[in-house]
Amino acid sequence: MYCDTYRSYYESSRVWVIICISFLLVGCASSGNGGASTNRETINQTAIDGYVPCAAIQTRTQPITCLVLHHTATALPSAMETLQGKTKGHRVGIHYLVSDEAKPRVFRMAHECFSTSHAGKSRWKDYNGLNQHSIGIEIVNLDGNMNPYPASQISTIIRLCQDIVRRNNISPVNVIAHSDIAVGRKVDPGSKFPWEQLAAAGVGAWPDANEVARCSQLYQKSIPSTAQIKLMLKTYGYAFDDNSDGNLKLAIEAFQRHFRGRKVDGVVDTETIAILAALNLKYYGIKPPAPSLTTAPAVKK
Ligand SMILES: [Zn+2]
Structure with a gap:
């Protein structure tokens, strides 16, 4: 049964890859010199404030089973530049970037049907190399182990995550931190990230x-x-x-x-x-x- 499901996933995913490549080409064409495109889109009442293609995107070869959250460790302009590949020596990617402004903005940086380079060497359960298995969100915070996340930013993240989790049928235990999947190597989004609040909103796990x-x-x-x-x-x-x-x-x-x-x-x-x-x-x-x-x-x- 699993194999049949898996095979049909791949058959449909081949079609998706073609559709997504078309999306990517359209997105790149409309975004000029890497700036945000002007087309507005709404996910679960959260406006997507622009499509800014990230630098490292690959064809997805595995089903989406996980959602990985990160903090940027830099301010918005610098994070945006790095994710766009403008920082020398860095070639990374992400699906969404959430700003820390008073009215947080959400940038789509890759369509979910692609995998992006956000997890690095990583493992969770039997998933090896989480880039292929996950959707990634970068959250602007200089250090989530020191700085609390503003309430407006968390509300935005919750709405975005609720939609991602529902559409992709991601189980609560697979909504994870970069630090969960890269033990001893990463510490984001940090100890100040309010996982309990997210779980109360139906995103991720929390014990009774x-x-x-x-x-x-x-x-x-x-x-x-x-x-x-x-x-x-x-x-x-x-x-x-x-x-x-x-x-x-x-x-x-x-x-x-x-x-x-x-x-x-x-x-x-x-x-x-x-x-x-x-x-x-x-x-x-x-x-x-x-x-x-x-x-x-x-x-x-
Ligand atoms: Zn990270």
């Missing part, structure tokens, strides 16, 4: 508070074994070499950056593991593992 409280109770005195914790992280989606404690710390940091932004320290504590267990139960139906008898008491908050 009651289940987190129940798991916190379960792991009050002792958490699961290190081997079990590595398995829990990998089950949820995190990819890392588990041959060193350093790698586990980086994976825990990535997890905390997404699900416990107020304290990102890489420490395997009761609260972190309770959140992880609650997520695996909610989204994969996996029962929280028993506390380990041999593990030292968990670090308190």
Whole structure:
């Protein structure tokens, strides 16, 4: 059944590639010297403020299954230049760029039927190299680990993401941060990004508070074994070499950056593991593992 679906996807995707190449050519032709085209378009009541083609676009060879969010780490003009390929040494791409202005603008930089170079070396579950599997959004913020995201920008992102997730049938666990898929290499969109608010609006995953409280109770005195914790992280989606404690710390940091932004320290504590267990139960139906008898008491908050 999966194969049939997959085959028909490819048959229809071949047609889409042809249509999209036409779109791209029209888009490039109408955008002059790389400036925004003037055609207005609306996605879920969010105006697309222009089509500005990004530098690195490839033919998509895999179905869209993930949505990856980033912060730009630079102001809008500089981010725009880099994404357009005007910065020496950078050849990157993205599907959407959301500004940080008082009235945020959304720029389309590639049609979704193309893949763009935004993820780099990356992995999530069995997806290797997320460019081909995802749609990417760059959000203007100099450092999402330091600077909160303005409410108007978040409302814009939520409306955009709601539409992307609905049209592409992207599951909550596959709405992810760049830091989730490039453990130890990337830290965006950062610990200040309000994932809980997005989840409340139907975009992305968040654990049930009651289940987190129940798991916190379960792991009050002792958490699961290190081997079990590595398995829990990998089950949820995190990819890392588990041959060193350093790698586990980086994976825990990535997890905390997404699900416990107020304290990102890489420490395997009761609260972190309770959140992880609650997520695996909610989204994969996996029962929280028993506390380990041999593990030292968990670090308190
Ligand atoms: Zn990024």
